Amino acid sequence: MPGSFLTIEGGEGVGKSTLMKALEVPLREMCPGREVIFTREPGGTPFADEVRGLFRRLPGGEKLNPGVEALLVNAARKDHVDQVIRPALERGAVVVCDRFADSTRVYQGHLGGVDRSVLESLLSFATGQLQPDLTLLLDLPAETMRDRVGQRDQDQDRYDGGDLNMYQAMRTGYLNLADEFAVRFAVVEASASPDEVLKACLSHCHRILKKGHKE
Ligand code: TMP
Numbered sequence: 001m002p003g004s005f006l007t008i009e010g011g012e013g014v015g016k017s018t019l020m021k022a023l024e025v026p027l028r029e030m031c032p033g034r035e036v037i038f039t040r041e042p043g044g045t046p047f048a049d050e051v052r053g054l055f056r057r058l059p060g061g062e063k064l065n066p067g068v069e070a071l072l073v074n075a076a077r078k079d080h081v082d083q084v085i086r087p088a089l090e091r092g093a094v095v096v097c098d099r100f101a102d103s104t105r106v107y108q109g110h111l112g113g114v115d116r117s118v119l120e121s122l123l124s125f126a127t128g129q130l131q132p133d134l135t136l137l138l139d140l141p142a143e144t145m146r147d148r149v150g151q152r153d154q155d156q157d158r159y160d161g162g163d164l165n166m167y168q169a170m171r172t173g174y175l176n177l178a179d180e181f182a183v184r185f186a187v188v189e190a191s192a193s194p195d196e197v198l199k200a201c202l203s204h205c206h207r208i209l210k211k212g213h214k215e
Pocket of ligand 1: 073101107108
């Protein structure tokens, strides 16, 4: 496909939303004349946005089991890939997505205990084997993640009250994936200042966009 697919991943409170905003202008400047799309998961289509609402907060505070979460998030993902991501990549766009399949591997797999082979089948069906060209992993120590989540609006958060072991497992899950998919992953130290995080991320984007653009 002529486009470039970049994903941003990381545990809770690592600064993905801040980075997504900060990337908008410089990334557009980096590839003049190319369409650049910023999107996120769960979400990105009207149906997937509904799933996001459900996924993040169920009526009555009910908690879904991780297998149900995996099915739900992949239904949203299939809609997002089919309607938004793949058509954009076919047009040659740069697509930047806040979370993608690696979030499922970590949250529903590593943390939730859903069998990896089951998840890979779901992911393969939902994405049609689409893989990111670059995955920026914002990495933070577990203590920092926990402290930052503690300062967020608790009503918005699925992970308020999580203990340190859970954040450590989240971090380990992501770092394992960075080893497994070393070619596409770039690990960025998210405890650096926002400017430094942005600079590091832009230099990885530059490397991929320069190499990857097929006219
Ligand atoms: P965020 O706005 O913090 O990224 O919220 C999305 C939440 O959904 C976050 O807690 C991670 C979770 N999630 C999964 O559990 N599995 C997934 O596949 C995705 C995309 C997100």
